[in-house]
Amino acid sequence: MTDVIRFEKKNGIGVITINNPPANAMNFEAKKGVSQYIEACMQDDACKAVVITGEGRIFVAGADxxxxxxxxxxxxxxxxDxxxxxxxxxxxxxAAINGLALGGGMELAMGCHYRLALPTVKVGQPEVNLGFIPGGGGTQRLPRLAGVELALEMIVTGKPIDANRALEAGAIDDIVEGDLLARAMEFATEQANSNQEPRRTCDQNEKVMNxxxxxxxxxxxxxxxxxxxxxSPFECINTVEASTKMDFKAGLENEREVFVRLRDSDEGKSMRYMFFSEREAAKIPDIPKDTKTQEIKKSAIIGSGTMGGGIAMNFANAGIPVVVVDVDKIALEAGLEKVRDNYAGSVSSGRITKENMDNCLSLIxxxxxxxxxxxxxxxxEAVFEDMDLKKKxxxxxxxxxxxxxxxxxxxxxxxxxEIASATERPDKICGTHFFSPANVMKLLExxxxxxxxxxxxxxxxxxxxIIGKTGVLVGxxxxxxxxxxxxxxxxxxxxMVEEGALPWKIDKVIYEFGFPMGPFAMNDLAGVDVRFLIRQExxxxxxxxxxxxxxxxxxxxGRYGQxxxxxxxxxxxxxxxxxxxxIIEDLIVKTSAELGYERRKFSDEEILETYLYSMINTGAQVLEEGLAARSSDIDVIWHxxxxxPRYWGxxxxxxxxxxxxxxYKKVCDLNKKYGDWVKPSSLLKRLAEEGKGFKNL
Ligand SMILES: NC(=O)c1ccc[n+]([C@@H]2O[C@H](COP(=O)([O-])OP(=O)(O)OC[C@H]3O[C@@H](n4cnc5c(N)ncnc54)[C@H](O)[C@@H]3O)[C@@H](O)[C@H]2O)c1
Structure with missing residues (x-):
């Protein structure tokens, strides 16, 4: 038998414990083990019922x-099967649900005839976050247990729910305070002694009718x-809908077909790749996992402007006291007022409670x-972008x-x-590059x-x-x-605009590819003046x-954007x-004439390729120069x-x-048009010639 599954028989109840740390994932070995012990219990007349549970704080966090x-x-x-x-x-x-039951874990629990859970448990079907749908019967069993509305909410958003909500909806049968396993064994004995057929989820059709x-x-x-x-999100809806139209068996077959197709699709591959890339980004090749870290119990932000205020909120939200420093009382008060407004906005939109807000504000x-x-x-430090000021x-x-x-x-x-050279502690100097709005954007370079x-x-x-960001280390x-x-x-x-495209046409193509907005809308958000000044530099x-x-x-x-x-x-x-x-269109046409460009048509395809391939080429240069440790770090940064879009990875x-x-071929064409801005990266050239990808690095 196997190490990852433990089995014992007590008072006629077979107890199968999944012990496959860290997540008790249902990998090949775990599936084989559970199946063999179930089989053994069926053959064993002295075994009246079975309890399945997980070791530690997780029941089963999903398939592997x-x-x-x-x-x-x-x-x-x-x-x-x-x-x-x-x-x-x-x-x-x-099922004695001792902790998180997600994806295949929740499906396993729903295949059991009864579900008891600890009060701290969360259950969910997060498959959509990985680009596919539940494939172990989740789309058919969850609506039967919890009703269509909650099943849709859980499966389409991927967000787990807590034990109370699960109990209320019928996804679990009881919450057990205290010794869960003992109660589950007692309950299993009662069921076995009742001489009734076990209650099978597949037969519970009431909530999927009418x-x-x-x-x-x-x-x-x-x-x-x-x-x-x-x-995948639409297929989540379709397959749950199928539970209301097909019988259980047909619903399962349909689910399987869709699951396999999505699992093997580009969307599925990209989303899984991003899942692993995020975890990878946390690992720094030359910094061992057990490197000592300093405790951050109190923080300070210098500058209470656009970025400083948002950064301060991150610390307060994480419960860390933060002192905000600005040059004078007027600037400081203006900065803090924006922070207060920001929190008040979150309270009125229901994202946080007033109590949360008061707690956070008391830390700032x-x-x-x-x-x-x-x-x-x-x-x-988040003061004006001025080297002398920063050094001072x-x-x-x-x-x-x-x-x-x-x-x-x-x-x-x-x-x-250079900033570090102004101090006597260069080992303690680093960059923390937040993205605007700093209290919202998840990336931290x-x-x-x-x-x-x-x-x-x-x-x-x-x-x-700690402050809820995805950190990526860069050079x-x-x-x-x-x-x-x-x-x-x-x-x-x-x-492209100077040569014939219009900003809204480019933005539309980039939006349709999946970005939240195109480069011109983004520029209006961040400030045309900001981009202009960067260009001057x-x-x-x-x-x-x-x-x-x-x-x-x-x-x-003087049009600086929003x-x-x-x-x-x-x-x-x-x-x-x-x-x-x-007005802008006229200005563009005039500028093209001034530059001597005869305006021409750009197809959507040309716009997309030009925008993305110049980005990819720069990404390859960044890799070559060692500014990013791995290509997947660049992808995490861009997401x-x-x-x-995550579904393009x-x-x-x-x-x-x-x-x-x-x-590479297209990058060479762009190089002819735009010169050194798109100078083909030698890494890209080498990989292309060797028939390899960034994934092979
Ligand atoms: N705005 C963005 O989108 C963005 C994004 C990432 C990084 N940054 C960087 O963040 C930094 C701040 O940018 P911002 O947009 O928040 O600027 P900002 O102009 O909105 O705010 C700067 C703040 O610094 C204060 N300040 C100036 N001198 C000071 C001093 N000696 N002591 C204390 N406070 C002082 C100012 O009063 C002002 O409140 C810059 O380095 C910028 O490059 C900005």
Whole structure:
């Protein structure tokens, strides 16, 4: 038998314990073990009933997705067959749900005849987050137990529910305070002694009968924008709907067919890839997992502007006291007022309670005196993007803060090695590059300087987790990883505008690909003036290359984006939705004439390829230069920082899906048009010639 399943028989009850740490995943070995013990119990007259439970704090967190695509070894049942075998058992089988039951774990529990759970348990069907649907009967059994509405909510959103809600809806039968296993065994004995047929979920048809089909249409409408281009969320709805139209067996067969198709689709592969990539990003090749980290009990933010206020909220939300410093009382009060407004907005929209808000606000204090932050464990500087100012501030922080305090900069473009040189503690200096709005965006590019210590880096990677961010470690370079790639692609998009495309046409193509918005709408959000100033700086570095003239022209009109109600788009009073504007179109046409371009048509395909392939090429350069440790880190950055659609797995994974020879060929064409902005990366060239992908690195 197997190590990952324990079995014992007590008082005529067979107890199967899944002990497959860390997640008790139903891998080949676990499935084989459970199946063999179930079989043995069926053969054993002295065994009256079975209890299935998990070791530790998890029941079963799902199937083992790392085994997807591998051939199932002989003698190992498919999960859905095992669940069916359990459901068909003539002897009662009770699930003693000791902890998280997700995906295949919840399906296993639903195949059992009864479900008892600890009060702390959560149950869910998160498969949609991995690009497929429940494939072990979840779409057929959950609506039968919990009703169609809750089943849709759980399966379509992937969000788990707690034990109380599960009990109320009928997904579990009872909550047990105290000794769950003892109660489950007692319950199993009662069932066995009752001489009644076990209650099988497949026979519970009441909740799937006479269901109003409007419920499914409503769900389709509800997810249509967010899930555009995706199959799995819609198939979640379709398969649950099938439970109301087909008998159980046909519903299961249909589920299986859809599951297999999605599992093997690009969407499924991309979403699973992102799942693993995120975990990978947390591992730094030269920083061992057991590297000591510093405790962050108190923090300070320098600057209470756009970024500083949002960053402070992250700490407060995580329960860490934070002192915000600004130059004078007026700037400070203005910054703190925005923070208060932000929280108040979350309360009125129901995202947090007033009590949450009060707790968070009580953790945020303000000062104009650096003396008040001498005892903090980390400082994050978010003042104007000015090297001299930042160096002055870091020297002051170095003098004021205790020796072990980590001093981090939120700079987007400045060289943090130089900032570190203003201090006597270069090992404690690093970058923490948040994305705007800093209290919302999940990405944190943690920046390693030449002298940042491993302890400092391990601490800020841990900090990312504590404040609910996805941390990716990057090296110092123009724009780090994300902005370096964005600035090239956005610039090329402006070149396309100068040559004949219109901003709203480009944005539409990028939106339809799956980004939340295109580069021009994004620019209106972040500020046309901000992009203009970045370009002015970059002219110093890349003056000999083609420059975007249209950004200068738009800037000169004073249209800075949403904040001035006009930028690339025009905005109605207080509206965030941009409308195409004839004034901009005229300005563009005039600029093209000024530059001597005869405006031409751009197809959607050309726009998409130009935008993405220039991005991918820059990504390959970033890899070559060692600014990112692995191509999947770039993908994580692009998903969490810029909304690259998860179902395409990020720019580098997308390039692999297309095939690097094809990407390289197009990059060479772009190089002819746009010169060194799209200088083919030698890494991309080598991989393309070797017929490999970024995945092979
Ligand atoms: N805005 C963004 O989208 C964004 C994104 C990522 C990173 N960043 C970076 O974050 C930093 C801050 O940007 P921002 O947009 O929040 O700027 P901002 O202009 O909104 O805020 C800067 C704040 O710093 C304060 N300040 C100036 N000198 C100070 C001093 N000596 N001591 C204390 N406070 C001082 C100002 O009063 C102001 O409140 C910059 O380095 C920027 O490059 C910005």
């Amino acid at each position: 997705i790392s085994e997807f695509g591998k051939k199932t070894p002989d003698g190992v049942p498919e999960l859905e 095992l669940i069916q075998e359990i459901e068909n058992s003539p002897k009662p089988v009770v 269901v109003d089909p409007k419920i499914f249409e409503d769900w389709r409408t509800r997810i249509s924008r967010k899930s555009r281009n995706m199959e 204090t303000g000062t104009t005196n650096y003396k008040d932050i001498e005892d903090v464990d980390i400082v994050i 501030i870091f020297a002051e922080l170095d003098a004021v803060c205790k020796p072990e305090t980590i001093l981090a900069s939120n700079t987007s473009t400045l060289n943090i090695n 943690n920046v390693r300087t030449e002298k940042s210590s491993k302890e400092t880096l391990a601490t800020i990677m841990r900090l990312a987790k 110092i370079g123009d724009g780090f990883v994300g902005n370096r790639m964005l600035h090239i692609s956005a610039r090329i998009a402006e070149f 970059q002219k110093k570095l890349y003056g000999s290359r083609r420059q975007s003239v249209i950004i200068d022209r738009v800037y000169e009109t 904040k001035t109600s006009a930028g690339w788009y025009k905005y109605g009073d207080g509206s965030r939705k941009g409308e195409p504007d004839q 969490y920082g810029y909304g690259f 990020g720019p580098m994974f997308y390039a692999d899906l297309i095939g690097l020879p094809e990407v």
